[in-house]
Amino acid sequence: MPSGLRTAFIYTPRFLEFDYGPGHPLRNERLELTYDLISACELLPIPSARYVEPEPATDEELLVFLKPDYLNVLKAADAGHPPLEAFRYGLGTSDNPILPGIYRWSALVAGASLLAMRLVESGEVRTALNISGGLHHAGPGSASGFCYINDAALIIADLCRRGHRVAYVDIDAHHGDGVQWAFYDTDQVLTLSIHESGHTLFPGTGFVEELGEGKGEGYSVNIPLPSSADDEIFLWCFNEVIPPLIDAFQPDILVTQLGIDAHRTDPLSHVGISLGAFVQTVRRLKGVCDRWVALGGGGYDLRNVARAWTAAWAIMNDREPPALLPESFLARHGGLGFSDLTFIDAPAIIEGKAKARAWEEARETVGLLRQLVFPRHGI
Numbered sequence: 001m002p003s004g005l006r007t008a009f010i011y012t013p014r015f016l017e018f019d020y021g022p023g024h025p026l027r028n029e030r031l032e033l034t035y036d037l038i039s040a041c042e043l044l045p046i047p048s049a050r051y052v053e054p055e056p057a058t059d060e061e062l063l064v065f066l067k068p069d070y071l072n073v074l075k076a077a078d079a080g081h082p083p084l085e086a087f088r089y090g091l092g093t094s095d096n097p098i099l100p101g102i103y104r105w106s107a108l109v110a111g112a113s114l115l116a117m118r119l120v121e122s123g124e125v126r127t128a129l130n131i132s133g134g135l136h137h138a139g140p141g142s143a144s145g146f147c148y149i150n151d152a153a154l155i156i157a158d159l160c161r162r163g164h165r166v167a168y169v170d171i172d173a174h175h176g177d178g179v180q181w182a183f184y185d186t187d188q189v190l191t192l193s194i195h196e197s198g199h200t201l202f203p204g205t206g207f208v209e210e211l212g213e214g215k216g217e218g219y220s221v222n223i224p225l226p227s228s229a230d231d232e233i234f235l236w237c238f239n240e241v242i243p244p245l246i247d248a249f250q251p252d253i254l255v256t257q258l259g260i261d262a263h264r265t266d267p268l269s270h271v272g273i274s275l276g277a278f279v280q281t282v283r284r285l286k287g288v289c290d291r292w293v294a295l296g297g298g299g300y301d302l303r304n305v306a307r308a309w310t311a312a313w314a315i316m317n318d319r320e321p322p323a324l325l326p327e328s329f330l331a332r333h334g335g336l337g338f339s340d341l342t343f344i345d346a347p348a349i350i351e352g353k354a355k356a357r358a359w360e361e362a363r364e365t366v367g368l369l370r371q372l373v374f375p376r377h378g379i
Contacts, residue, residue, distance in 0.1 A: 005048055005049070005050050005124060005125050006048040006049070006125055006126050006127065006317070007046075007048065007049045007050070007125055007126065007127045007128065007129070007313075007316050007317055008049070008050045008051075008052050008116065008119045008120075008124075008125045008127070008128040008129070009038070009044065009049060009050070009051050009052070009128075009129055009313065010052050010053075010054055010112045010113075010115055010116050010128060010129065010130040010131075010132075011031070011035055011051065011052075011053065011112075011130075011131065011132075012053040012054055012108070012112070013032075014108060015028060015031045015032075015105075015108065015109075015132050016028055016029065016031065016032055017101060017104075017105070018099070018101045018102070018104070018105035019099070020097065020099070020146070021097055021099055024094075024097065024146075025146070025267070025268060025300045026146045026300070027300075027302065028132075029302065030299060030302045030305040030306065031131055031132055031296075033302055033305065033306040033333060033336075034131050034305060034306045034309045034310060035131075036306075036329060036332065036333065037306045037307070037310045037325070037326075037329050038309075038310045038313055040326040040328050040329035041310060041314070041321060041322060041326060041329075043310065043313055043314055043317065043319060046317050046319070048317065049317055050125065052115060052119070054108065054111045054112035054114075054115045054130075055108075055111050055115075056104060056107035056108045056110070056111045057107045057108075057110040057111040057114055057149075057154075059071065061110070061111075061114060061154075061158075062107065062110060062149065062154065064154060064157050064158050064161065065140055065150065065153050065154040065157045065158075065182070066140055066141070066149065066154075067140050067141040069141070070089055070140065070141040070142065073085070073086060073089050073091065074089075074091070074102070074103045074106065074143075074148060074149075075103045077091055077098045077102055077103060078100070078101060078102055078103035078104060079100060080098060080099050080100035080101075080102075081098070082098045086098060089141065089142050089143060090138075090142035090143035090144050091143050091148075093143075095144070095145055095146055096143040096144065096145075096146065096147075096148060102148060103148075105148075106135075106148040106149040107149070108132075109130075109132045109133055109135065109149065109151055110133075110149045110151045110154055112130040112132055112133060112151075113130050113133040113151035113152070113154065113155050113293070113295060114151075114154070114155055114158065115128075115130075116128035116129065116130045116133070116155075116293050116294075116295075117155040117158065117159065117253075117255075117293050120253060120291045120292065120293050121159065121162075121164070121253065121291070126290060126291060126292065127286075127291075127292040127293075127294065127316045128292075128293055128294070129294045129295075129309075129312065129313055129316060130151075130293075130294070130295050130296065131295075131296040131309050132296055133151045133152065133257075133295035133296055133297075134151070134152060134172070134257040134258065134259060134295035134296045134297030134298075135147035135148070135149065135150055135151055135152070135297075136150060136152050136153075136170060136172065136174075136176040136177070136178050136179050136257050136297065137150070137174070137176075137177060137178045137203060138150040138153075138178050139178050139181065139182070140153075140182065144177075144178065144203070145174065145202060145203060147178065150178045150179065150182070151295065152168065152170075152176070152178075152179050152255060152257055152295055153178055153179045153182040153183075155255065155293065156168060156179065156182070156183065156189055156255055157182065159252075159253060159255075160183075160186070160188050160189065164188075164251075164252040164253055165188055165189075165190075165249070165250070165251045165252045165253075166188070166189045166190070166251055166252065166253050166254075166255055167189075167190045167192065167246050167249055167251035167253075167254050167255070167288075167289065168183075168189060168190065168191045168192065168254075168255045168256070168257075169192045169193075169242060169246070169254065169255075169256045169257070169285060170191070170192065170193040170194070170195070170256070170257040170259070170297075171194055171195075171238075171256070171257065171258060171259060171262070171278075171281055171297075172193075172195060172257055172258075172259025172261060172262070172297045172298045173195055173196050173201065173259060173261040173262040173266065173268070173269035173271055173298060174195055174196070174201060174202055174203065174259070174261065174268075174269070174298060175193050175195045175198060175201075175203055175205050175206025175222065175224075176191065176193040176195070176206075176257060177203045177205045177206065179191055179193075179257075180193065180205075180206070180210065180220050180222075183216065183219075183220075184212050184213055184216050184220055185212065185213050185214040185215060185216040186215055186216045186219070187215045187216055187218075187219050189216075189219065190219050190221070190245065190246070190249045190251065191219065191220050191221065192221045192222075192223075192241070192242050192245060192246070193206055193221070193222050193223070194222075194223040194225065194234070194237060194238055194241075194242070195222075195223070195224060195225065195262075196224070196225050196227055196229075196262070196269050196270060196271045197224035197225060197226060197227065198224060199224075200227045200270055201227075201269060201270065206222045206224055207222060207224055208222055208223075208224065208365055208368045208369060208372070210222055211372060211373065217376070218372075218373050218376030218377065221241065221242075221245060221369065221373055223237050223238070223241055223242075223365060223366070223369070224365060225237065225271050225358075225361075225362065225365075226271075226357065226358040226361040226362065227270035227271060228270075228271075228272075228350060228354045228355070228357070228358045229271045229272070229273070229358055229362065230271075230272055230273065230348045230349050230350045230355070230358070231273050231274055231276065231277040231347050231348045231349060232349060233355075233358050233359060233362045234262070234271070234273045234277055234281075235277055235280060235281070236362065236366075237362050237365065237366060238281055238284070239284065240366050241366060241369055242284075243284060243288055244374070244379055245373070245374070245377055245379070246288045246289065247288065248377040248378055248379050249377060251289055252291065253289065253291045253292075253293060254285070254288060254289035254291065254292045254293070255292075255293045255294075255295070256285055256292070256293070256294050256295065257295050257296075257297040258278075258282065258294055258295065258296060258297055258308070258309065258312055259296070259297025259298035259299060260275075260278055260297070260298070260299040260304050260305055260308040260309070261297075261298035261299050261300055262278075263275065263278070263299075263301060263304045263308075264348045265301045265303075265304060266298075266299065266300055266301050266304065267300050267301065268298070268300045272348050272350070273348050274344075274345050274346065274347050274348040275304065275307055275308055275311065275343075275344045275345050276344050276345065276346075276347055277347070277348065278308050278311070278312075279308075279311050279312075279315065279344060282311070282312045282315050283315055286315055286316065292316075294312065294316070296309060302336055303336060303337070303338055307321075307325075307343055307344075311343070311344070321343045321344070322343055323342065323343060324341050324342060324343060325338060325341050325342075325343060
């Protein structure tokens with residue numbers, strides 16, 4: 001392998017061979033859109049970066065996290081027909097439909113995240129990005145919230161069995177429940193999730209009081225945001241809690257879920273940040289650990305997904321995204337309605353009584369975390 005490699009972009013056109021079906025919010029074309037924008041911005045042919053195509057995870061690799069009975073049911077569902085008791089495993093719902101290729105797609109995404117993890121763990125690169133990953137709701141024995149195999153939990157479990165300390169940061173609008181519960185009783189993994197409150201958004205979890213149990217008490221950290229949170233509140237909460245705890249924890253490897261469904265135009269959440277706030281968050285994450293595995297996540301306004309993850313890849317490579325979307329990209333995808341041709345949109349700031357109430361909730365949340373969690377980490 002050439003020397004001087006710092007980053008790896010994990011992608012394959014095979015990601016597009018599966019579709020969640022008409023009307024489903026999660027559209028895999030967002031992955032191709034992101035790849036096309038990264039290419040149009042000339043962010044792939046970078047001397048210190050590597051493009052790598054993944055292979056599907058094997059049964060042996062998947063069983064590091066998955067329960068055997070669930071894996072068997074998921075494989076049986078790959079033909080597109082519901083096996084017996086599928087609903088018991090969260091399969092066949094409107095969120096997690098049974099469609100042809102569902103197991104192969106899930107195994108390919110998991111394989112992509114495992115590849116990203118291995119490249120980083122081995123020292124071949126410092127940072128690897130798998131935009132197809134971040135399917136953080138699934139459990140070891142069930143599908144949930146558009147997620148069939150929890151690739152984030154899978155790679156963390158694999159790292160843990162080899163003795164690594166892992167910090168997991170989730171900035172998706174939805175709480176990273178599947179990852180939290182997978183490591184709720186260990187101090188080997190620090191899970192940190194900033195998300196819209198479970199009072200107003202699926203999956204209805206992720207409250208401050210969910211602190212972990214046993215050895216893991218104090219290692220599950222949640223920042224539930226009021227539904228009216230904007231850039232200022234999101235960034236303040238993030239910066240007050242997440243970097244100090246990671247610094248105190250001193251992880252061997254950082255795993256992040258970079259969902260962009262907290263954006264103000266996303267149809268599946270209520271919080272309203274800008275792409276600029278997302279970019280500031282990614283810049284901050286870049287400096288907290290030498291080894292970084294970055295995964296995609298939620299994002300249901302395709303225009304935001306492509307811009308956000310392209311900007312993230314640029315930051316990982318010490319580059320800046322262009323001020324405007326490239327003409328070559330718009331010529332191919334102008335039909336998606338990119339009315340704002342700028343790469344980064346204007347700040348999202350609210351005012352008035354809603355802002356005052358949001359600040360009050362945010363300060364109370366951070367105050368509780370300082371009281372309940374920070375002392376356990378010597379802060």
